[in-house]
Amino acid sequence: GAGVSQSPSNKVTEKGKDVELRCDPISGHTALYWYRQRLGQGLEFLIYFQGNSAPDKSGLPSDRFSAERTGESVSTLTIQRTQQEDSAVYLCASSEEGRGLAGGYEQYFGPGTRLTVT
Amino acid sequence: AQSVTQLGSHVSVSEGALVLLRCNYSSSVPPYLFWYVQYPNQGLQLLLKYTSAATLVKGINGFEAEFKKSETSFHLTKPSAHMRDAAEYFCAVSDRGYSTLTFGKGTMLLVSP
Numbered sequence: 001g002a003g004v005s006q007s008p009s010n011k012v013t014e015k016g017k018d019v020e021l022r023c024d025p026i027s028g029h030t031a032l033y034w035y036r037q038r039l040g041q042g043l044e045f046l047i048y049f050q051g052n053s054a055p056d057k058s059g060l061p062s063d064r065f066s067a068e069r070t071g072e073s074v075s076t077l078t079i080q081r082t083q084q085e086d087s088a089v090y091l092c093a094s095s096e097e098g099r100g101l102a103g104g105y106e107q108y109f110g111p112g113t114r115l116t117v118t
Numbered sequence: 119a120q121s122v123t124q125l126g127s128h129v130s131v132s133e134g135a136l137v138l139l140r141c142n143y144s145s146s147v148p149p150y151l152f153w154y155v156q157y158p159n160q161g162l163q164l165l166l167k168y169t170s171a172a173t174l175v176k177g178i179n180g181f182e183a184e185f186k187k188s189e190t191s192f193h194l195t196k197p198s199a200h201m202r203d204a205a206e207y208f209c210a211v212s213d214r215g216y217s218t219l220t221f222g223k224g225t226m227l228l229v230s231p
Binding site: 003033044045109111112 | 161163
C-alpha cells in the first residue's frame with residue numbers, strides 16, 4: 001500500500017512569508033507526528049496527533065508554528081513569518097498506535113519537505 | 119527527560135569489516151529503543167527495535183543490536199559491511215507513555231571498497 005507522503009518535496013520562501021507543509025499518513029494510522037531535521041542535527045519532535053487531537057505540542061519552537069489534522073487523516077504544518085533558522089527538512093510519520101495504548105509502535109516516515117528560507 | 123547519545127558523527131569502515139555504531143540512552147523508565155536508517159534523499163526506515171523481549175534484537179539487512187541495561191547502551195552491529203550500507207543511522211528512544219521518539223544526532227556510515 002501507499003506510504004506516508006508529503007508535499008511539497010522542496011519549498012523555497014522569503015523570510016517573513018508563511019508556508020504550509022502537508023502530510024498524508026498511511027490510511028488507518030491514528031497517530032501522526034511531525035519532526036524537524038536541521039543540518040547536522042538529529043530529528044527534533046514537534047507535535048503528536050492522536051486522531052484529530054494533539055495531546056503533545058511541546059516541541060513546537062514558537063507560536064509561529066501551528067499544525068492541524070482533519071478527518072483523522074491529512075495534517076498541515078503551518079509556519080508563519082518564516083525565519084532563516086526555520087530552514088530544515090520537516091518529516092512526518094504515522095503509526096498504528098491507538099489511544100491509551102503504550103508505545104513501541106513503528107513509525108513510518110515520509111520523504112520530508114526541505115524548507116529553505118532566504 | 120530522555121536523551122540519546124550517538125558516539126561519532128562519522129564512522130568509516132572497509133567493505134567486509136565489522137560495523138559498530140554506538141548508542142547510549144538515558145530514560146527514567148524502561149525504554150523502547152529503535153535504530154532507523156536514512157539513505158540519501160530518502161525517508162527514515164526502521165532497522166530494528168527493542169521492546170523488552172529478547173535483549174539481542176535482529177533487524178533487516180543483517181544488522182542487530184543488543185540492549186544492555188547496566189550500560190544503558192543499544193549499540194548497532196553488522197559482521198560484514200556492504201557498500202549499500204552507506205547511510206546515516208539514527209538511534210531513538212521512547213518511553214512507555216506513547217511513541218514520540220527522542221533521536222540521537224545520527225552517525226554517518228561510510229563504506230570504502
